[in-house]
Amino acid sequence: MSVVVKNIIRILIILFFQVFIVTRIPPLHQFIVPYFYFVLILWLPFKTTRINLLVLGFLIGMAVDWFFKTPGLHAAASLLIAYLRPFVINLLLPKEATEWGTEEPNNKTMGSVPYTVYIIILTVLHHAYLIFLEWLQFGSFFYFIAKLFATALVSLLLILIADLFFNKKSTVR
Amino acid sequence: MRNVFLFIRRYAVFILFLILQGISLSMLFSSNRFHSTYFGMMAGEVSGDINRRANNVEEYFALRKENKKLRDQNAFLLSNVPSGQLMPDTGYKYVTDTAYVDSVKQFLQYQYLSAKVISNSVFLQQNYLTLHRGSEQGVSENMAVVGADGIIGTVVGVSKNMSLVMSLLHKQSKVIAILKKGSGLGEITWDGRDPGLLVLRKIPKTVVVKKGDEVVSSPYSDKFPPGSRIGWVDNVQQDLETNTYILKVRTAVDFSNVQHAYVVKNALREEMNEVQLKQIKE
Numbered sequence: 001m002s003v004v005v006k007n008i009i010r011i012l013i014i015l016f017f018q019v020f021i022v023t024r025i026p027p028l029h030q031f032i033v034p035y036f037y038f039v040l041i042l043w044l045p046f047k048t049t050r051i052n053l054l055v056l057g058f059l060i061g062m063a064v065d066w067f068f069k070t071p072g073l074h075a076a077a078s079l080l081i082a083y084l085r086p087f088v089i090n091l092l093l094p095k096e097a098t099e100w101g102t103e104e105p106n107n108k109t110m111g112s113v114p115y116t117v118y119i120i121i122l123t124v125l126h127h128a129y130l131i132f133l134e135w136l137q138f139g140s141f142f143y144f145i146a147k148l149f150a151t152a153l154v155s156l157l158l159i160l161i162a163d164l165f166f167n168k169k170s171t172v173r
Numbered sequence: 174m175r176n177v178f179l180f181i182r183r184y185a186v187f188i189l190f191l192i193l194q195g196i197s198l199s200m201l202f203s204s205n206r207f208h209s210t211y212f213g214m215m216a217g218e219v220s221g222d223i224n225r226r227a228n229n230v231e232e233y234f235a236l237r238k239e240n241k242k243l244r245d246q247n248a249f250l251l252s253n254v255p256s257g258q259l260m261p262d263t264g265y266k267y268v269t270d271t272a273y274v275d276s277v278k279q280f281l282q283y284q285y286l287s288a289k290v291i292s293n294s295v296f297l298q299q300n301y302l303t304l305h306r307g308s309e310q311g312v313s314e315n316m317a318v319v320g321a322d323g324i325i326g327t328v329v330g331v332s333k334n335m336s337l338v339m340s341l342l343h344k345q346s347k348v349i350a351i352l353k354k355g356s357g358l359g360e361i362t363w364d365g366r367d368p369g370l371l372v373l374r375k376i377p378k379t380v381v382v383k384k385g386d387e388v389v390s391s392p393y394s395d396k397f398p399p400g401s402r403i404g405w406v407d408n409v410q411q412d413l414e415t416n417t418y419i420l421k422v423r424t425a426v427d428f429s430n431v432q433h434a435y436v437v438k439n440a441l442r443e444e445m446n447e448v449q450l451k452q453i454k455e
Contacts, residue, residue, distance in 0.1 A: 023294065023296060051185070051186060054186065054190055058193045058197070068294065070297065070299060071200040072198060072200030073197075073201055075197035076194055133201065
């Protein structure tokens with residue numbers, strides 16, 4: 001299957017799960033709002049140019065905003081991680097990222113420790129920015145911090161599940 | 174000039190990032206006028222259609238609860254039908270007018286349009302519902318939306334067959350409310366935390382408030398029928414800075430499970446606003 005088709009199918013599946021299943025389940029607690037759609041940006045191939053990354057990040061964010069009726073909120077946060085992604089990859093991997101071709105970041109291509117660090121850093125950044133923007137509109141500081149950690153933990157769990165689902169071959173050793 | 178182009182080329186990615194970031198932030202923080210057009214768009218047919226399909230599945234999960242609610246409401250309505258009551262006078266006159274006049278010559282001020290909720294959220298800071306009723310069915314902006322249990326919200330965007338409702342769980346939502354006991358005039362808002370608790374402010378400390386007091390919409394509202402239930406006082410707190418209470422109100426409506434709603438059309442609303450505007454202008 002070509003890389004483009006594979007990514008498009010993945011985007012549709014994950015957006016569907018995010019919008020119609022995960023956030024429709026009654027919330028566990030007021031702090032926890034599980035988001036995991038941004039993993040789409042993290043899983044784009046290494047070869048994707050930075051301009052394309054930004055445009056794709058913006059479009060994915062706007063698609064989520066469309067359903068959650070928060071104009072620009074998720075777009076801003078996904079844009080931030082799309083911009084920072086190449087820096088984090090360069091930081092974690094010695095090799096020049098462009099040599100990797102159509103490979104995608106996962107357990108196998110990056111090694112499990114760098115991959116975990118990569119996911120955690122960008123998840124926390126995404127949530128921090130997202131919740132910070134919500135907090136700017138209203139809220140208190142303690143609320144901001146507590147919500148950041150609770151939400152990030154649940155999101156990481158969801159990403160782990162999504163990872164087992166989509167990158168089956170790479171996780172079985 | 175050459176340097177300018179070199180600069181742009183070198184920092185193209187960063188500049189694009191800033192531009193897109195600027196677009197999204199300006200959308201997020203811009204004025205209400207932008208939002209109203211955006212909502213008009215979002216209430217639109219495309220996302221509405223997807224939501225409707227998803228709701229068809231989702232509805233099955235709430236059937237039992239919804240059935241019970243409708244049965245309760247039916248029982249209440251059946252006990253109020255005229256055939257079960259003795260009328261002092263059987264003569265009536267039917268008058269067709271701009272405001273519909275019913276048999277006992279009272280104005281029927283509030284008209285209820287039933288609507289199905291096709292999308293809903295409670296976990297965001299700004300929560301909206303989408304209804305499967307739009308301008309073609311007579312819904313317009315600023316109409317009230319109530320459920321079988323109580324107030325749900327206000328219509329903010331309308332398209333042909335869909336309408337977008339700002340729920341009470343929205344940081345910009347404001348509803349004038351009173352205590353059912355008959356005293357105190359306050360304002361219902363939401364602090365963005367627990368979807369089961371609203372905040373009622375501006376009730377003066379001279380009023381005695383107890384846990385469990387019922388909170389209803391005020392008779393002065395131009396949208397909500399007076400006395401529509403909002404919830405019950407859950408927690409009484411004294412505001413130290415002012416002479417008022419901060420009351421937490423448990424919502425009457427279970428917002429995580431709203432399937433059907435009624436859009437309320439106030440026949441006298443325009444007239445009311447006209448009079449009030451005239452007064453202000455003079």
